[in-house]
Amino acid sequence: DTGVSQDPRHKITKRGQNVTFRCDPISEHNRLYWYRQTLGQGPEFLTYFQNEAQLEKSRLLSDRFSAERPKGSFSTLEIQRTEQGDSAMYLCASSLERPRTGLYEKLFFGSGTQLSVL
Amino acid sequence: DQQVKQNSPSLSVQEGRISILNCDYTNSMFDYFLWYKKYPAEGPTFLISISSIKDKNEDGRFTVFLNKSAKHLSLHIVPSQPGDSAVYFCAVAFKAAGNKLTFGGGTRVLVKP
Numbered sequence: 001d002t003g004v005s006q007d008p009r010h011k012i013t014k015r016g017q018n019v020t021f022r023c024d025p026i027s028e029h030n031r032l033y034w035y036r037q038t039l040g041q042g043p044e045f046l047t048y049f050q051n052e053a054q055l056e057k058s059r060l061l062s063d064r065f066s067a068e069r070p071k072g073s074f075s076t077l078e079i080q081r082t083e084q085g086d087s088a089m090y091l092c093a094s095s096l097e098r099p100r101t102g103l104y105e106k107l108f109f110g111s112g113t114q115l116s117v118l
Numbered sequence: 119d120q121q122v123k124q125n126s127p128s129l130s131v132q133e134g135r136i137s138i139l140n141c142d143y144t145n146s147m148f149d150y151f152l153w154y155k156k157y158p159a160e161g162p163t164f165l166i167s168i169s170s171i172k173d174k175n176e177d178g179r180f181t182v183f184l185n186k187s188a189k190h191l192s193l194h195i196v197p198s199q200p201g202d203s204a205v206y207f208c209a210v211a212f213k214a215a216g217n218k219l220t221f222g223g224g225t226r227v228l229v230k231p
Contacts (some may be wrong), residue, residue: 004161033218040219042122042207043162060181091161095217104150104211105168106221109161 002026004110006092007074013082014114021113025094032064032075033107034067035091036060049075050097082117089114122210133231137195141208141222142154143151144189148210149206150198152159153193156205165206198229 005024014018025032030051035043046065047057051072055058061067064082079086093107131137138152147168154162168175168182168191175182181194190217191208205226209219 030214042223045218046219048216048218095190104167104217105166106152106167111161
């Protein structure tokens with residue numbers, strides 16, 4: 001039983017550099033979510049995909065951020081021209097949406113990528 | 119605008135006693151309410167949930183209570199164990215909004231042996 005996998009676990013970069021994170025969801029899950037968490041706060045929603053379609057983006061997702069899920073499986077989150085304020089834990093989660101059940105399908109989270117921008 | 123608030127940043131409890139965590143929310147239209155637990159350097163893990171049509175859900179040592187009129191959610195852990203020491207987040211979801219979760223700020227629980 002493989003859970004949600006995120007790579008890398010840690011990333012240290014200099015201000016102004018670009019970084020890319022990868023998320024591999026649980027294999028049969030059709031929904032994938034990105035969250036950001038800073039110290040002492042709860043995770044904040046960034047964006048989510050249903051298969052390959054990006055259905056919602058938070059106002060937190062500035063134009064320096066882009067997320068893709070090209071084949072409806074793994075996803076990447078890229079941050080261009082990183083700033084010190086981007087330092088955070090970036091969490092990926094997945095879930096299985098079953099439209100006809102009417103049930104809530106809980107999100108399964110990965111261990112996150114800790115980004116430090118120097 | 120904080121839709122979900124956990125007003126107690128930390129809680130310390132003796133092993134074997136009850137831990138009570140509280141959460142307040144602003145929107146009466148949320149469909150689901152959840153609690154997640156997080157250990158350091160790990161992602162949040164699901165603990166227990168309740169739909170808006172219920173007022174109580176129990177799973178082993180964990181019970182979630184929903185008071186819709188007060189827009190208040192609570193989690194009871196009894197008996198508390200040292201392995202329960204973690205940060206607990208309450209979260210809310212609209213089914214129509216892709217089930218995405220909106221989290222509170224978290225409560226750090228320390229269970230003393």
